[in-house]
Amino acid sequence: MSIWAYIFSVLQAAIPAGTPLLYGTLGEVTAERSGVVNLGVEGMMIMGAVTAFGVAQATGNAFLAIAAAALVGGLLALIHAFASITLRVNQVVSGLALTMLGQGISGMMGKRFIGMPPRVQLKPVPIPGLSDLPVLGPLLFQHDLLVYIGLLMVPVLWFLFYRTRWGINLRSVGESPATADAMGVNVFQVRYLAVFFGGLMAGIGGAYLSIVYAPAWIEGMTAGIGWIVIALTIFAMWDPVRGLLGAYLFGSVRVLQYRLQGLGISPPLLNMLPFILTILVLMFSAGEAMRKRLGAPAALMQPYTREER
Amino acid sequence: MNSLPRIRLEKRLDTPRWLGVATPVFSVLAALLVIAVIFGLLGVNPLVAYARIFTGAFGSLYGLSETVTKAIPLMLAGAGLAVAFRARVYNIGAEGQLLIGAVCATGVALFVPGVPDGLRLPAMFVAGALGGALWAMVPAVLKARLRIDEVLTSLMTVYIASELVNYLVYGPWKGLYESGFPYSDKFPPAAQIPRIGITRIHYPTLILALLAAVLAYFLVRRTRWGFEIRVTGENPEAARYAGMNYLRTAMLVMALSGALAGIAGVGEVAGIHYRLRYPQGISPGYGFTAIIVAWLARLNPLGVILTALLIGGLLVGGDAIQLAMGLPSATVYLFNGMILLFVLGGDLFTRYQIRIELPGRAVATPVRLEREEVG
Numbered sequence: 001m002s003i004w005a006y007i008f009s010v011l012q013a014a015i016p017a018g019t020p021l022l023y024g025t026l027g028e029v030t031a032e033r034s035g036v037v038n039l040g041v042e043g044m045m046i047m048g049a050v051t052a053f054g055v056a057q058a059t060g061n062a063f064l065a066i067a068a069a070a071l072v073g074g075l076l077a078l079i080h081a082f083a084s085i086t087l088r089v090n091q092v093v094s095g096l097a098l099t100m101l102g103q104g105i106s107g108m109m110g111k112r113f114i115g116m117p118p119r120v121q122l123k124p125v126p127i128p129g130l131s132d133l134p135v136l137g138p139l140l141f142q143h144d145l146l147v148y149i150g151l152l153m154v155p156v157l158w159f160l161f162y163r164t165r166w167g168i169n170l171r172s173v174g175e176s177p178a179t180a181d182a183m184g185v186n187v188f189q190v191r192y193l194a195v196f197f198g199g200l201m202a203g204i205g206g207a208y209l210s211i212v213y214a215p216a217w218i219e220g221m222t223a224g225i226g227w228i229v230i231a232l233t234i235f236a237m238w239d240p241v242r243g244l245l246g247a248y249l250f251g252s253v254r255v256l257q258y259r260l261q262g263l264g265i266s267p268p269l270l271n272m273l274p275f276i277l278t279i280l281v282l283m284f285s286a287g288e289a290m291r292k293r294l295g296a297p298a299a300l301m302q303p304y305t306r307e308e309r
Numbered sequence: 310m311n312s313l314p315r316i317r318l319e320k321r322l323d324t325p326r327w328l329g330v331a332t333p334v335f336s337v338l339a340a341l342l343v344i345a346v347i348f349g350l351l352g353v354n355p356l357v358a359y360a361r362i363f364t365g366a367f368g369s370l371y372g373l374s375e376t377v378t379k380a381i382p383l384m385l386a387g388a389g390l391a392v393a394f395r396a397r398v399y400n401i402g403a404e405g406q407l408l409i410g411a412v413c414a415t416g417v418a419l420f421v422p423g424v425p426d427g428l429r430l431p432a433m434f435v436a437g438a439l440g441g442a443l444w445a446m447v448p449a450v451l452k453a454r455l456r457i458d459e460v461l462t463s464l465m466t467v468y469i470a471s472e473l474v475n476y477l478v479y480g481p482w483k484g485l486y487e488s489g490f491p492y493s494d495k496f497p498p499a500a501q502i503p504r505i506g507i508t509r510i511h512y513p514t515l516i517l518a519l520l521a522a523v524l525a526y527f528l529v530r531r532t533r534w535g536f537e538i539r540v541t542g543e544n545p546e547a548a549r550y551a552g553m554n555y556l557r558t559a560m561l562v563m564a565l566s567g568a569l570a571g572i573a574g575v576g577e578v579a580g581i582h583y584r585l586r587y588p589q590g591i592s593p594g595y596g597f598t599a600i601i602v603a604w605l606a607r608l609n610p611l612g613v614i615l616t617a618l619l620i621g622g623l624l625v626g627g628d629a630i631q632l633a634m635g636l637p638s639a640t641v642y643l644f645n646g647m648i649l650l651f652v653l654g655g656d657l658f659t660r661y662q663i664r665i666e667l668p669g670r671a672v673a674t675p676v677r678l679e680r681e682e683v684g
Contacts, residue, residue: 039460043646079650089653092399092460093604097653100597100646107639108351219639224468231461268475275468279451282462286455 010255011248012139015147016213018251020045020205022150024229025236025243026157027201031077033161033238034194035174035299038080039095041202042226043102044073048206050106053113053217062120066146066207073203074196076102081195085188088303103220110217118215122146146208157240170194174297177304187304202226224275231278235285238297246281253277319662328659333605333616336655340647347643358630365629366622372629374508377515378581380621382407382573382592384518386599387606387613388525389566395529395608396538397545398559402448402463403570404596405470406441408588410571411578412474413440415482415493415585418500418578426499433500434517434575441571442564444470449563453556459563467596471588478587493585502580511580514572518617521569525610538562570596593638594645598624601649607656 024041031038038044048069056065076098083094122144131141140151161167172180173190181187209225210217228250236243257270289295345355366376386403393400413436417424424432448462477483477493484494502511529535541548541558548555577591578584585591602620606612627641 083650083654087654087657089657093600093649093653096401096600097646097649100642100649102646104639104641104643104646105347105351107637108347108353108643111635111637219637227461227464227468231465234458234461266476266480268472268479271475272469272472275465275472278465279447279462282457283451283455286451286457290455 008135008139010252010259013255014248014251015140016143016251017254018247018249019147019150020208020213020225021229021232021250022154022244022247023146023201023205023208024226025232025247026150026153026240027198027205028229028233029236029238029240029243030157030170030201031195031198032233032300033170033174033297034191035177035297035302035304036081036084036191036195037091037095037230037301038077038084038098038195038198039092039230040076040080040098040102040226041095041198041229042222042224043099044076044199044202045102045206045209045226045229046106046220046222047076047102048073048203049210049221050110050113050206050217051203052207053118053210053215054109056118056120056211057113057116060119062122062211065120065211066204069207070200070203073201073206074199077195077199077202078192080199081192084303085191085195088305091301091303099226107219110219113217114219116217118211120211121215122212144212146204146212151244154240154244161240171297174299177299177302181304181306191304202229205229228274228278231282234296235281237285237289250274250277314665317665321660321662329607332655332658333607333652336651337605337619337648339655340644340651343651344643344647347647353634353636358634358636361630361633362623362626364626366626371508372625374505374510375625376618376622378509378511378621379595379624380617381511381514381518381576381580382595383599383602383621384613384617385514385521385573385576386566386570386596387602387617388518388522388610389569390599390603391606391608391610391613392525392529392538393562393566394603395542396558396562397542398452398562399460400445400448400463400563400566401460401600402445402466402596403566403599404592404594405463405467406444406567406570407574407577407592407596408467408470408474409444410437410441410574411585411591412470412477412574413437413571414575414578415477415496418496419482419494429497429499430502430513430579433579434572437571437575438568439571441574442568444571445563445567446560449560452563453560459559474585474588474591478585482585484584491587491590496579496583500579501583502576504580509581511576514576514580517572517576519614521572522610522614525565525613529610534558534561570599593624593641598641598645601645601652604649605652607659 024045028038028041051072052065052069055068056062080094080098083089084091124142124144127141131137133141161171169180169185169190173185173187177187206222209221232243232246232250235246253274257273260270261267345359348355348358366372386407390400390403414433417433417436418429444466447466448459451457451462452459478491482493484492486494502513504511529538537548537553537558540551541553541555545555573595574591582591598620602613602616605616623644624641627644630636631638631640
């Protein structure tokens with residue numbers, strides 16, 4: 001195989017591998033744009049994964065499974081929203097608690113699913129016409145439906161963020177809630193919705209793992225993906241397009257991880273790769289943010305209240 | 310105004326002492342109630358489960374000794390985290406620092422020749438503390454140099470440490486006499502921490518843990534440096550104006566919490582297992598559970614002694630119901646997460662007064678307005 005063909009095959013596999021990360025990142029980017037950090041992504045994802053697998057086993061319907069996973073992710077996110085927006089507790093610790101909760105409940109719910117053969121699996125759907133394009137066709141247009149929807153979400157979110165009233169409200173709530181409030185934006189409503197949306201997306205990301213990417217239930221199967229999502233959100237500078245790049249970059253690493261294992265490199269050392277890369281990516285983002293004076297939404301992690309200043 | 314009832318929080322001027330004790334207790338009880346409901350929904354009888362947890366942890370001498378045994382690493386890591394969180398430095402990587410402590414201890418126990426028997430254990434404790442502190446320096450330096458948030462980087466170092474342990478026990482340190490298992494060789498007797506009788510309480514580590522909690526308390530309460538930690542955590546702006554160096558404080562509390570977690574790791578391999586094992590075999594998440602231990606103690610290192618015993622009991626009871634009722638090991642995380650969530654929410658009662666405003670009623674009295682201004 002030529003080197004180009006090899007790179008091509010890695011990239012082709014990287015897109016589905018990066019899809020759970022893409023969903024999670026787009027959701028977290030939205031939540032953080034409103035000023036709320038949700039460190040519960042790992043917990044919401046694993047709950048999405050177990051829910052999707054369970055519903056798929058019970059109904060045989062993949063779409064029902066995905067919808068249920070999204071809903072469960074969203075509901076968990078609402079716990080964090082209530083804690084951090086209404087009760088104004090420490091967002092870091094509340095998110096951590098959510099992750100632990102998700103790991104615990106999914107472990108208990110999923111016990112009966114361990115070792116079960118999956119009843120449904122989302123099959124690739126080549127897009128007629130586009131899938132026959134040279135290079136781009138097999139790279140982008142011969143995947144399953146969730147890959148396409150994830151890809152499509154990127155321009156849609158970009159448009160929403162930067163070209164609509166709704167996006168202006170979202171960003172202003174994340175930058176200066178007091179100003180937004182004075183302008184008549186309902187800060188609490190916007191934040192609740194943004195965090196809820198983040199949960200929906202994390203749930204779908206989890207569903208992708210358990211019924212599409214590696215159809216099965218394995219306890220703790222998210223294995224840190226939710227934490228990489230948090231790092232990718234920073235790497236993305238809270239921008240959906242850069243989120244896409246980051247997600248597929250980590251997708252490639254995941255693919256390489258499996259390929260290099262075939263060459264006889266110790267699996268534990270390869271398993272370190274995504275986490276070392278995450279630290280490197282954070283270092284890169286920090287350097288870039290300093291140079292370009294970019295940064296997080298100004299009101300990130302700051303609860304808002306009308307009464308105190 | 311909205312047609313829904315609104316929840317309003319008002320800052321308290323001062324917290325009554327009894328509230329500081331009552332809220333954690335009620336938070337835990339409330340969490341247990343909600344967990345009971347979840348158990349019920351998942352088809353587990355909560356009454357049977359709770360009865361077994363309690364008798365498992367506190368109902369026999371064996372249970373009690375196991376509770377103390379599990380409280381040791383929680384106390385060590387929890388005391389360090391209480392200090393770090395006080396300064397608002399979120400070291401989430403205690404689990405990794407604990408594992409690195411275990412690795413360093415194993416290195417000294419098995420691969421450093423020529424250490425006199427009497428010095429072997431002290432050398433292991435020093436190596437573990439240093440290893441844990443150095444491992445914590447990764448997120449600390451990244452924070453100090455590049456302003457990278459320590460939450461993520463400290464967490465990433467947990468995954469890396471865990472894979473490092475895997476690498477060692479499946480690879481270069483795999484025991485010659487441990488056919489098939491991902492274990493290192495057994496430590497020589499001079500590298501084993503003595504225990505109390507037939508229990509697994511490795512008492513020298515327990516003494517270290519109690520000392521750590523007491524010293525951490527005095528550090529925070531009675532020293533200049535502790536004063537800086539408290540001011541930095543409570544009011545970073547004021548700390549900056551007073552010329553306190555936030556990043557130095559952050560580095561120091563990271564090193565301290567890393568060292569204590571590292572010592573906890575030494576205790577696990579040299580006091581319990583006598584060998585390095587796969588990561589979950591060394592610690593079922595003590596470093597993460599210590600976060601709850603610290604928070605439940607309201608970040609008071611002395612309180613950590615008590616909460617470590619309580620949560621240690623929960624872990625022992627959790628093991629008991631896993632065996633008896635066929636529950637997965639992840640059940641412990643359900644307890645962890647729910648308790649943390651409720652303790653966090655309960656904290657609110659100590660800092661704020663909560664009022665629920667019904668729609669259509671104006672409730673601003675002058676007295677309350679005054680309070681808000683002060684807060």
